[in-house]
Every structure is written in structure tokens, then in C-alpha cells.
């Protein structure tokens with residue numbers, strides 16, 4: 026063997042380090058362990074009831090099976106001397122086995138899947154309601170976003186005055202609406218306020234609840250944005266004779282906006298997802314539309330379609346906000362250098 | 363010099379930060395076109411003194427008259443006063459989201475209500491003056507420290523102030539960039555600008571300053587010509603300080 030100190034080979038150096046740390050890979054690489062575990066897994070499979078037998082999968086067997094797989098997987102994955110390719114193959118194998126078992130032994134009616142879940146005819150029937158639900162969802166999301174931006178920005182501006190009394194109320198507001206579950210807020214506004222003589226339509230109640238909740242987060246985001254503007258910037262503006270409003274408009278806001286946009290977009294996306302809660306106060310938004318059509322047609326296809334629609338809308342949006350965040354972090358790094 | 367107009371008059375100025383008594387009764391007068399250097403050990407209150415004069419800090423007591431106007435009077439619009447006083451900071455404080463020319467034209471346009479063209483003309487003339495005309499459309503982060511500070515000076519001058527304050531304008535600069543900034547300041551002094559400069563650049567002070575205010579622990583311990591302070595002072599604290607910076 027070559028002298029480990031002069032060996033530039035990565036794997037050898039890794040092994041060297043592990044030896045120093047008291048790492049013993051022998052057992053893990055022992056083929057008998059794998060063979061034994063594999064047998065156990067196979068045994069667990071054969072323990073399962075035969076297809077068509079009245080017996081269904083019982084929880085005990087499922088847990089035992091999963092535990093065995095887990096131990097097996099952990100052993101393989103913590104063995105850093107195994108190539109990545111092999112690990113990947115093993116993972117897929119496990120997935121395929123699990124999927125096959127589920128397919129074979131579950132009570133699902135596989136033959137009717139197409140009819141049940143991807144029934145175009147049903148979706149067509151549900152279409153007008155779904156479209157209406159989509160527009161309602163959009164309306165809720167956009168109105169809540171606008172409302173929360175205005176309130177949040179104003180709160181953050183008031184907060185920056187550092188007035189004690191004002192701050193107390195703003196902090197109380199933010200705490201209240203961050204702590205209050207949106208669905209509770211919706212129900213309060215829609216079902217309880219009428220007893221105080223305030224009667225709001227469902228849609229207004231929904232927008233209000235979403236907007237109030239989101240405004241608490243937005244105000245914190247803007248506050249962080251304002252705090253990120255250095256004190257020297259404000260002093261320079263003041264020294265030039267800019268009044269507080271001009272300073273806010275030309276110096277603080279443009280700088281704060283850069284910092285604020287990624288978390289703000291993230292917040293809008295989160296708030297848009299929360300529109301589904303509006304179904305709880307009889308607003309027929311996308312989810313409720315899907316649900317009602319599911320009941321009406323006695324077929325889950327509309328619901329599946331709605332799910333797909335949520336994904337189509339929100340995967341790009343979450344991606345986009347992630348991208349913005351990454352870009353901002355990169356640009357910050359650049360500025361600091 | 364006695365017949366020149368008084369630009370700044372400070373009477374018994376005090377400043378407390380909570381329990382900390384930072385300025386302990388400063389009184390002085392600055393005349394038109396006078397260049398006053400403010401020197402003293404770190405923490406002696408030089409920055410606080412300048413910042414009180416345009417009320418970036420609120421003085422605790424005393425009187426400040428800028429061109430005869432009592433700027434501590436309750437009815438005073440401090441933003442009007444500040445347009446008469448240009449200020450240059452140690453850390454430049456350029457607006458990072460604006461280009462050099464945008465930095466310069468912001469205040470003339472928003473405060474003085476100049477048109478875009480007037481502001482750009484004025485800004486370009488000033489950039490010419492600080493020898494940075496070709497950097498007009500550059501963002502601060504792409505400028506060297508010395509260039510940033512010169513833009514900052516141009517930005518302050520764009521308001522056509524009567525008085526300029528400099529708070530250690532070259533302390534954050536690499537040595538090779540100090541000269542270019544001091545050159546600009548020297549020219550301003552020659553053109554008759556009234557200036558108060560916190561600085562320890564001996565060469566510049568000897569050449570350009572008419573007077574030196576020497577501050578220790580928030581008090582003016584000496585007030586004299588550079589020649590007097592550098593060559594003939596007998597004051598113990600001054601000598602001690604000078605021996606450290608030379």
C-alpha cells in the first residue's frame with residue numbers, strides 16, 4: 026500500500042480519515058448482512074395475503090415490511106464506499122416493489138381508474154362551475170394581495186416612526202393576525218360580525234380575512250426591508266434637504282423594494298394557496314367548485330382536475346419566488362465583495 | 363476678516379446622549395469663505411459637533427445661527443436650512459440604486475424643483491469639476507472609493523450650498539486616493555467656499571485651513587491658525603495629540 030499521507034486519491038484519503046475517526050466499514054460491506062435482510066424482505070412479501078383473498082393488508086405487516094426496507098436502505102445509504110449509481114438503482118427498485126405491492130393487494134378498483142379519476146366527460150360537465158371557481162380564486166388572491174400590500178406598507182411606514190404608542194398597536198395587530206388561523210378569522214367575520222350589525226358578503230369576508238392575515242406578514246417584510254437600508258443613506262438624504270416623505274420615496278423605498286420583492290412574492294403565493302380556505306364560508310372558489318361537482322356527478326374527476334390546476338398555477342409561482350430569492354442572495358454577495 | 367459676513371455662530375452648544383455629555387459648551391464663529399479644520403482625538407465629539415450644526419443630531423442646549431438664522435427656533439424648516447449646508451460623510455453614503463448623475467440630480471429636482479435638463483446640466487458641470495464626467499452613468503458600486511467621494515462632493519454642491527461640512531472625508535480611502543479628494547476640496551477652498559472640515563490630513567490643513575478648532579472631550583481647547591497650532595502651541599493635550607498623528 027502507498028503511504029496514505031502522500032496519496033492524493035480522494036477515496037483513499039476519505040478512508041484514511043474514517044480509520045482515524047474509528048469508522049469500521051467491515052460489517053456494512055458484509056454481503057451476509059444484505060443477503061439476510063433481503064431474505065427477510067422476501068419473507069415479509071410472502072407473508073402477505075394472496076391476491077383475491079378476503080384478507081386485506083393489515084397494519085402490522087405493512088409496518089414490519091416498511092421497517093425492514095428502512096433498515097436495509099439506511100445500511101446501504103450510509104455506506105459511503107458504495108457508488109451513487111448503485112444506491113439510485115436500489116431506491117428505484119424499492120419504489121417499484123412498493124408500488125407493485127400496493128397495486129396487487131390494495132382494494133382499489135384499478136380497472137375503473139380512468140373512469141373514476143380522469144373522466145373527461147365529467148370534467149366537461151363540471152367545466153362551467155370550475156371556471157367560475159377559478160375566477161373566484163383569482164379574485165380572492167388578487168384582492169387580498171392588494172389589500173395586504175397597502176395595509177402592510179402603511180404599517181411598516183408608521184412603525185418606522187418609532188413612536189411607542191403607535192408601535193404598541195402595530196405590534197398587537199401583527200401578533201393578532203399572525204396568530205389567528207385564517208379559517209377562524211373567516212368564520213368570525215362571516216358568521217359572528219353580523220351579530221354586531223356588520224353584514225358582509227361571503228366574498229368580502231374571505232378577502233378581508235386573507236388580506237388581514239397577509240398584511241401582518243407583509244408589514245414585517247417591509248419593516249425588514251426598511252431596516253436593511255443603512256442609516257447613512259437616510260442621513261445623506263436629510264443632509265441634502267429632502268423631507269421625510271421625499272426621503273421615503275426616493276431613497277428608502279427603492280432600496281427596500283429590492284430586498285422585499287422575493288419574500289413578498291413568496292407571501293403572495295402562500296396567501297393565494299390559502300384562498301382554498303374560503304370554501305369554508307360557502308364561497309364557491311376552485312376547491313369548492315371541484316368538491317360540489319364531485320358530489321353532484323358522484324365522480325372524483327373534477328377534484329383531480331382542480332388538484333392539477335393548483336399544481337399548474339403554483340409550481341411555477343413557487344419556482345419563481347425561489348428564483349428571486351436566490352438571485353437576491355447572489356446580488357447581495359456581489360455587493361459585499 | 364472681521365468685516366466678512368458671519369456664516370455660522372455657535373453659542374454654548376451642549377449635547378447629551380443619555381448620560382454621556384458629549385459636547386460641553388462649544389462656542390465659535392465661522393466667517394464667509396473661512397475654512398475651519400476640526401481636529402481632536404477619536405470620540406472627542408467632532409462628528410457630533412458638525413451633525414448638530416445641521417441638526418442631524420438635536421442639540422441639547424445652546425444656540426446655532428446659520429447666516430443669522432436661529433436654526434433651533436421652533437418655527438424653522440430645517441430642510442430649508444440643510445439645503446444651505448452641503449455635507450460629505452466618511453462613508454460617502456451615495457445612493458446605491460442611482461447612477462452618479464442620478465445621485466447628483468435627485469435633490470435639485472425633488473427639493474429645488476429644477477427640471478430634469480437643468481439638473482443634468484448642473485450635475486454634468488459638477489462632475490466635470492470633480493473630473494468624473496465620463497462616470498456619469500456609473501453606479502456607485504462600480505466606482506473606487508475616491509471616485510465615490512468625489513461624486514458625493516458633487517452631489518452636495520449641486521444644491522449650491524453656502525457652507526460645506528466634511529466629516530473625515532478621506533479616512534475611509536486607500537492612501538493613493540486621498541490626494542484626488544483633497545484636490546477637489548482645495549479648489550473649493552480657493553473658490554471661497556465656507557468649509558468646516560474634520561480631518562487629520564496635516565498637509566491639506568496647513569495649506570487650506572484658516573483656523574483649527576481643537577476639540578478634546580467635547581470642549582474647544584484651542585482655536586488658532588494652523589501655524590499657531592502646529593508650531594507654537596504650548597497646550598499639553600494638543601502637543602500630545604499632534605505627536606501621535608505626525
Ligand SMILES: Nc1ncnc2c1ncn2[C@@H]1O[C@H](COP(=O)(O)OP(=O)(O)O)[C@@H](O)[C@H]1O
Pocket residue numbers: 379382384402403404405406407408409410411
Ligand atoms: N448616536 C449616538 N448615541 C450614543 N452615543 C453616541 C452617538 N453618537 C456618538 N456618540 C458618542 O459620542 C462621543 C463622540 O462621538 P463622535 O462625535 O463620533 O466623536 P468623533 O467624531 O470625534 O470621533 C463618543 O463617545 C460616541 O460614542
Ligand SMILES: [Mg+2]
Pocket residue numbers: 408409410529530
Ligand atoms: Mg467622527
